[in-house]
Amino acid sequence: MNTATTQFKHVSYLWDEAKAAALAGDEVALLVYRSNLLGADLRLTNYGGGNTSCKVMAKDPLTGNETEVMWVKGSGGDLGTMKRSGLAALYVGRLRSLTNVYRGITHEDEMVELFNHCIYDLASKAPSIDTPLHGFLPFKHIDHLHPDAAIAIAAAKDGKQITQQLFDGAIGWVDWQRPGFDLGLKLRACLEENPGIRGIMLGSHGLFTWGNTAYESYINTLQVIERCAGYLEDNFGKKGPVFGGQRITALPKAERLAKAALLAPVLRGFCSSHTKMIGHFTDDDRVLEFIDSNDLGRLAPMGTSCPDHFLRTKISPLVLNLMPDEDVSNTAAMKEKLAPQFEAYRAMYAEYYNSCKHSNSPAMRDANPVIILYPGVGMFSFAKDKQTTRVASEFYINAINVMKGAEAISEYTSLPRQEAFNIEYWLLEEAKLQRMPKPKALSGRVALITGSAGGIGKAIAMKFAEEGACVVINDINEERMQGAVEAFTKQFGRDTAASVLLDVTDNNSIEKAFAATALAFGGVDIVVNNAGISISKSITDHSIEDWDKLYDILVKGQFLVSKLAVEMMRKQDRGGDIINIVSKNSVVSGPNNAGYGSAKAAQAHLSRLLAAELGADKIRVNTVNPDAVIANSNIWAGGWAEGRAKAYGITVEELPAYYAKRTLLNEVILPEDIANACYAFVSGLLNKSTGNVLNVDGGVAMAFMR
Template sequence: MENSVATTNYKYVSYLWDEEVAKSFGDDQVGLLIYRSNLLGADLRLTNYAGGNTSCKTVEKDPLTGNDVDVMWVKGSGGDLGTLKKSGLAGLYLEKLHSLKNVYRGLEHEDEMVALFNRCIYDLDSKAPSIDTPLHAFLPFKHIDHLHPDAIIAIAASKDGERITKELFGGKLAWVKWQKPGFDLGLLLEKTVQENPGITGLILGSHGLFTWGDTAYESYVNTLDTIERASEYLNDNFGKNRPVFGGAKIESLPKEERLEKASTLIPILRGFTSSQNRMIGHFTDDERVLEYINSNDLDKLAPLGTSCPDHFLRTKIRPLVLNLAPDADLSDTEAVKAQLADQFEAYRADYTAYYERSKHHNSPAVRDTNPVIIIYPGVGMFSFAKDKQTTRVSSEFYINAINVMKGAEAISEYQGLPEQEAFNIEYWLLEEAKLQRMPKEKALSRKIALVTGASGGIGKAIAEKMAQEGACVVLTDMNAEALEEAKAEFESKFSKDIVATAVVNVTDPQAIVDSFKKANLAFGGVDIVVNCAGLSISKSITDTTEADYDILQDVLVKGQFLVSKEAVKVLRKQATGGDIVNIASKNGIVSGPNNVAYGTAKAAQMHMSRLLAAELGPDKIRVNVVNPDAVIRGSKIWGSGWAAGRAKAYGISIEELPAYYAKRTVLNEEILAEDIANAVFVFVGGLMGKSTGNVLNVDGGVPAAFLR
């Protein structure tokens, strides 16, 4: 079909189809399926991250018989439409899928059908088929889209959803009452289409939308048209009969005050939500969130929970709404904790009671009873999950739920999914099996590392090691340009979700405070703090100026003190322990030539570490030291005159330094920035949890520096 729809025809959805791109696929229907899927996934008004699925049906050559066979290509289990590739599809024999009807034993046994999907695989490189496979297979259309648009779910979650669907779409969309996804729902969709010839789609109660077409383009446009119509209808009704969410009950704090409150509170919340498993945090004060959490209807709607399974699988069935005034004084951490403790206990007890009321004889054990979504009226919304992407997506899903509630209340009355149905999804044995198949978490998963001096050299190597091992990282440095380059590199290597930056001169107390605020707002707090910012000056005592001495003391000693002091405030709020690792030097032990100011500062760093280890032990905060020596390649200090100073001290040329340093060690090895990063990981990686106040030399073995 020719592209006949202009981009200006749509107001509430994005028309992204490019006919020239589509033509480049020729008759490749699978390529067009992937193209269509990516377009649909690019517009979050159409579906959530990793939500929904799409399919197409083609005729292929059977590799065993050479005969033409009908094959269905459908998004496999997991994955995301916006980033879908062919490797994310399942290709299955359509006839075999239909033949499964002959062995289906009924609703109570439908979970056993999932294993049989594998016996229908045509493409041996297929992704594991999802539970939604029969929903696509049993619909007699070549191209099908199944999405979870907020506008459609608002109708699907309305008390009058069935009537509204019939009237709004003039009978072109059929209504299917809520039923858990699976083989039986596929049969029901098939029956509904047979009984309603000529329909262009289906709305599933509390769930989502099915639309289709003879071509990829027809399916795409049908999907957009349907969602556009629903969106327009909702928009026309917002505020028509009553104020949105019953109007505002309270006003939001000004933006800066909201962020200040959030950064102060989130480490405390993280501590509570980490009572069973350590969590990563996220904060948003999106206008859609504020409209909801400040409203008269919050107390009515929040307990009802979410409706769409995709929503509550990531958000839990309902949020925790804090009984905390927007202008509450949060300066007394212990008083705030005391005020919130009962609220968290009540939430955990309520969740446990929900589990006990709803569980079956074979249900998985109760999971973490802490909230995922926490609402602070007047300030914003927090979310907590195992990693940054999951917690960010959980937040986005609850915003989807807010949109659904807003729409449903505008046109009718919002209805959450019945509690038992919600439980049956949340503790579905198939979902549990999926969780059990998740890869083992890395050593630093669920942790947050802040590293000073992280734009290059040793600091950057340490931050990279932390990220490789699963941590979220906050890179700080006084060189803003180099910091941006490092950030871009980390985003490319890892993910935008795991890295944040802050421009910090460690002699500036306010910049340090601000960097921890950024860490709090980005990830919920900190667990590991590595003091690596530094500089080097090598001069004899007569050549060392007072300015030389002062700057080394300020950066190395006072900077370590200021950063550690602020770190302890956050770590104590969380009350989950933590690590401070200070990068000192062999020069803090060895009395080398022309090194009075630098060596003195390094020795001070080491002893400060011992003092902090003794003081912070009761808080389970470990403080340890890594002593590098002669890290030349990639190190920033060698461009500061240090190399020339050390070469002069030893009576050799700069070019001879690497070999000189290696030969004076018992291992005769050059020391790299990565070696120092590995040493830091030794302390924080989980195997040294009972080690504090220690020093680890990474110098190739310099006998004069042996600790004794």
């Protein structure tokens, strides 16, 4: 075992000598390698947080002379996945010469545009606001991270004194200040006043460490954070129970999840009053320790200290005034009880905005909470998409870790309200928000498509995911479902799709699927009844079992799924869409089709009945009538193709051409064609349409709706 690994208990030593040796001589490649290692351990820094740099000598393309260039993580991105393209490259001399035009802290925002005049590699990433923090320090390799263990000390009332004593003066201290040009100058001044130090602690913010090589910087960073974490561990419990001890007892795991699933859609409805939000739930042990403690009421309103935490979790969480064992199944009663709590939070946020705003501040943003704490149950978070809400949840756990550590060694101090506002409504932050891509049509929407592991259902789910929706992949076959999940994860990442086994003929299975949907994403906005089966036999060959199977899957399944979908949509009170995949056979009479055709007709009329019933709830119910979707469709299994070929007096191989030839457009119908039709209904262009039927059959005159 590498002896370096044995000195670490609280962080992960991941340096691979062989991999590093292969990069020898390329300091930028070693910077990327080091950054990826640091970002892989969330105890070292948060997702998307922190930045790293290296300084190298390079040839100036304008003069041919050797010049010093700094490569530093650019604006945005994540250390754990960063590549060379995520770095900004600047002339060090030019960056430092900006001190000649710097007009003081009240004008430092204007310096950001001047960073562009210092760019060495024109193809590199845009420089971030933290660029001068690296540029004014002389070290070849620098790490700026936000480890919970260090921030706990940085956010402690006695943080400066503790840092001095813990490191025997080897770590400097700079009081809290918003990142920018002036903070870079203060870091330089701290180093000049304390020559020989190995790092600098930023009050309430994070940690700077460095080295003359990539490895020296890496090992220095790990050693400093390890010492911080060990110090906290040694002090837990010395002042008394963590967070003042336990106030309530958390519900058992199964009860927590059941209660969270019932409540999540109601909370999502409140949080979506301004913009449709995606939810996330966790009952992590660290969360339960905090929300079930005596100190929750004192610490939660204080908010977070580190700007990285604050920007993602808002000024403070909403702590629900609900008992763990409270009955949350009565939606009307829950809404009545929760409405004043949300109004109070929104009023608090408005007061915070109005009391802190400047003459040029951007308009107030969404006043709803991001983090919602339910003592005894867990933590909900709500944001514009699943990744953002999951990361917000992770950041609040970071904040809990910070509060726990700071309280163990001293007293926790949060970011002052005005400073928090200055970060949240910083004009540079607002400009970054304005540069973000426009949301896709289905952003903030959650879709459950039955039978979505293959064929038409998978195509619909894929289309919806491409347009920004979160999708719930489900199937009765676990192996097929897992294959679909792998495909979705590979294409869209970990946050787009959740999965659950679902048998549409079993109400208990459907209830579990909707509960899983609520826990994964907070609720549901679009339900597509797509799960199907096809049996083609003459009336005399049809068995009672055939008949019951068709009606159970197609008709009963659509009824049961729609029923629970409506219940969840009503909890959210934000409307929704139900799309039923029916068939041209619901209106066209043909041979050997008594069971399937009549079941499809029942589906079609049930669609019309629900459209008539649910209009007041703003729940739209529409129908797509496909025909002859042969490619990748499970509907052709089980003898259906043989049955239809027999009915038409042709071979199975001749079916595709036969179906295409009988259409007015002479087209083969693909699963993607059905997906596009479903998207047309939910894209926003048809928000005032319900009770409609859209034929996707290439044009079959007998199927025209008359």
